[in-house]
Structure formats: structure tokens, C-alpha cells
Amino acid sequence: xxxxxxxxxxxxxxxxxxxxxxxxxxxxxxxxxxxxxxxxxxxxxxxxxxxxxxxxxxxxxxxxxxxxxxxxxxxxxxxxxxxxxxxxxxxxxxxxxxxxxxxxxxxxxxxxxxxxxxxxxxxxxx
Numbered sequence: 655x656x657x658x659x660x661x662x663x664x665x666x667x668x669x670x671x672x673x674x675x676x677x678x679x680x681x682x683x684x685x686x687x688x689x690x691x692x693x694x695x696x697x698x699x700x701x702x703x704x705x706x707x708x709x710x711x712x713x714x715x716x717x718x719x720x721x722x723x724x725x726x727x728x729x730x731x732x733x734x735x736x737x738x739x740x741x742x743x744x745x746x747x748x749x750x751x752x753x754x755x756x757x758x759x760x761x762x763x764x765x766x767x768x769x770x771x772x773x774x775x776x777x778x779x780x
Contacts (some may be wrong), residue, residue: 656711659711659712660711660712660715661712662688662712663709663710663711663712663713664712664715665712666708666712667695667708667709670691670692670695671687671688671691672689672691673691673694674686674687674688674691674692674693675688675691677685677690677691677694678690689725695709
């Protein structure tokens with residue numbers, strides 16, 4: 655029975671992907687349809703039109719397979735090592751800077767969202 659729920663939830667996530675592609679093509683947006691679908695799902699989750707329990711198990715099962723999608727990219731880099739030769743220190747520097755910037759952006763945005771969420775919860779109490 656649990657497997658049927660997961661398949662149905664993944665199907666629902668796929669419908670959001672298809673809806674995003676449709677909206678992207680309809681409006682000729684410069685961002686991918688998958689991102690549009692993700693934003694649509696995000697808005698519907700925030701507005702509680704779509705409860706989290708409708709997609710939770712399906713999303714968790716998909717995320718458990720996510721590392722498999724990085725294997726082809728890694729294999730592609732190994733095939734083109736000549737591009738990176740002689741630039742090892744520069745690559746390390748770029749990796750460190752980009753990691754610090756990513757961590758900083760994630761920390762800042764998560765604190766902003768946490769503050770925004772706590773403010774909206776306080777306004778409901780009043």
C-alpha cells in the first residue's frame with residue numbers, strides 16, 4: 655500500500671513539472687518549465703492548497719536517488735581533464751569562494767525566511 659502512495663505522489667510531482675512546462679511555453683518565459691512548476695508547487699504549499707503530506711513520501715523517495723544524477727557529470731569531467739590541467743590552484747580557489755558564497759546565501763535566506771515565518775505566526779496570534 656505504501657508503494658502505491660509513493661507512486662501517486664511522484665505522479666503528482668510530475669504533473670507540476672508538466673504544468674510548469676506548459677506555463678513556460680504559453681508565456682514564453684526565459685526560465686525552464688521545471689523551475690516554473692517548482693515555483694507553482696511552492697506557492698501552493700505555502701498557501702496550503704496542497705498539503706505537504708500529499709507529496710512528502712514521493713519527494714523523499716526521489717531525493718534518495720538524486721546522487722545518481724551526478725555520476726554522468728562527474729564522468730564527463732574525467733573525460734576532459736585536459737581543460738583543467740595547470741589550473742589546479744585556481745580551481746581550488748574558485749571552489750572555496752563559491753562554497754563560502756553559497757553557504758552565506760543559504761544562511762542569510764534561511765534566517766530571513768525564519769524571521770518572516772515567525773512574524774507571520776505572531777500576527778495570527780494577535
